Amino acid sequence: MNDLTLPKSRKLPLTPYGSTFSLRLCGVCDVGGICMDDKHREQLRNFDAYVEHTGSYPEGTYLFREGDPLTSLAVVRTGTVKLFVVDPSGAEQVLGFAQAGEAIGLDAIHRERHGCNAVTLDTVSLCQLPYAMLNRLTAAVPTLHRNLLNLLSKHIDHTNMLIGRYQAEQRLAAFLVLLSRHAERRGLSATRLRLGMPRTDIANYLRLTPETISRLLRRFQDQHLVEIDRREIRLLDRAALGELAHCILRD
Amino acid sequence: MNDLTLPKSRKLPLTPYGSTFSLRLCGVCDVGGICMDDKHREQLRNFDAYVEHTGSYPEGTYLFREGDPLTSLAVVRTGTVKLFVVDPSGAEQVLGFAQAGEAIGLDAIHRERHGCNAVTLDTVSLCQLPYAMLNRLTAAVPTLHRNLLNLLSKHIDHTNMLIGRYQAEQRLAAFLVLLSRHAERRGLSATRLRLGMPRTDIANYLRLTPETISRLLRRFQDQHLVEIDRREIRLLDRAALGELAHCILRD
C-alpha cells in the first residue's frame, strides 16, 4: 500500500454549502438527510456550522489514519472508501467499504481518535460535519443524536452478521447481494454492479485470499449466477445468490 | 439449548433503587456510574425513573430473545450472559459474553427490537434502565447520551479486533487475555479466572470447535502458559499469551 499519497493530516478543503447534486443524494443518506432539512439548516447556521460538501479526492487519498484526532464525521457522497487497520506484523485488515450515503469514522467517537485508516479506492467526494459541532448540535437538533445512535447500533447489528464462521462461498454471495441491495437503495441497477475495489481487498475483507475469490467467481459464473468482466459484475440470479447467503443475511 | 426456562417476555421484577452491593460495582460500570451520581439521581427521580437493580436470574434464563421489543437497557451486575443468534439452519452463533459492568442490548436501539438472544449462563443480576426513559433523560442528562455513544462506538472498535482472520491459537490467547483484563479491571484476580461458559460456547464464539479449544488448552498447559482444572484457569504466563494475541489485541 502506497502511504505517501498525502501528508499525514491533510486539511480537508471547504466548499460552499449545498449543490443540486448533493440534494439528490441526501435523500438516501444514512445520516437521515438532516443536512438538507430547512429547519435544521437554519439551526446549523446559528452555530456557524457548515456541513462541508467537499470536492473530489483522487484514488489513494488517505482521508484519515489510525490515531488521527476525529475532526469530522463524514459521509461518502460518491466513490468508494476502504476502511482498514494494520496489525503489528504489518498485515492489512480490511474492515469494510463505505459507499454513497455511508458514514465513516463512527468508531472513533469514544476516543475522539480514529481507530482505523480510510483510503479512497477511486475518486471520492464527501459530506462532512465538523466533530466539534456535534455536542453543540445535539441540544438543538434532537434527531441528530438519535440518528447517530441508530447509525452506530445498525453498524453493530451489521457486523454481527459478518463475523460468523461461514464458508467462502456463502461469504462472497452475501457480499454480492449486499452490494446489489446498496445499489438498488441508491436508485442504481441492482443487477449491474461495479466493484469499486480490487480482488485483494475483497478477499481481505471476507477473510479469504484473492485466489479463493477468483476461483469462486469463476464457479459462480459457470453456474450462471453471475457474469463477470473485470470489475463489472452482472447478477444473473440474485435469488440463488441470496439462497447461498441465506445463513448470513438471514432473510 | 433449553428454551422453556421462562415464558417469552418475562416481566422483570422491580427492586428498590440502590444497594451497598451495587454501589461497589457501579464504580466500574461501562455506563459510567451515571446511576449513582447524586446529581443525576435527582434528575432521574424527576422523571419517575428508576434504574432497576434486579434480583438474580437462574442459569438458563432468557433475558430477551431476538425480535423482542427493547424494553430496557441492561448492565450485568453479577454472572455471565451469553449473547447469540440462531441462523436459519438452526445453528447457534455466539456473539459474545457479557460480564459485570457490561451492557447488553445495545444493538437493538436502531430497531427498538433485539437482534439477538440473551441467556444467563449462571446466576445473574442486572441493572436496568427502562428504555422508554432514554429519550426523556437525554435532555436532562447530557453525559448519558455521550456515554451511550461511547459504549456503542467502543463496541464497534472492539468487534473490529475480533473479526480478523487469525489462527485458533491467537484467538484463544486473546480471549483469555481479555477475560483476565476484564477481571483485573473489576478488582478480581488477573491470573485466576473462572470460565463462566462451557467449551462449546467458547468455541462457537471464537468460530472454532470444542475439540480445537480442548486441544489448544492442552497445548497451552504443556507449554506452561496456563493451568487448567475444569473451568478454573490459572494464567501462568500472561505475557506470553499476550504475545500470541499481539496481532489481535494490538498492544
Place this chain on the structure above:
DNA sequence: CGTTCTTTTGATAGCTCTCAAGTCGCGTGG
C-alpha cells in the same frame, strides 16, 4: 511497447473440522 499491478490457474500443504470413541464429573436414585 515494456513495466507493473491485477487476476487467473494449477499443484500442494496445512489448519481445523468432522466423526468416533472414550473419559471424567456430577446429580440421581437405588
Place this chain on the structure above:
DNA sequence: CCACGCGACTTGAGAGCTATCAAAAGAACG
C-alpha cells in the same frame, strides 16, 4: 455408599476447505 446416566470434556484418525506457493496471462499506464 454405590450404580447409573447424562452432559461436558478429551483424545485420536482421517477428510475437507482454504491457504500457500508458483507461474503465467491479462489489463493499465506511461
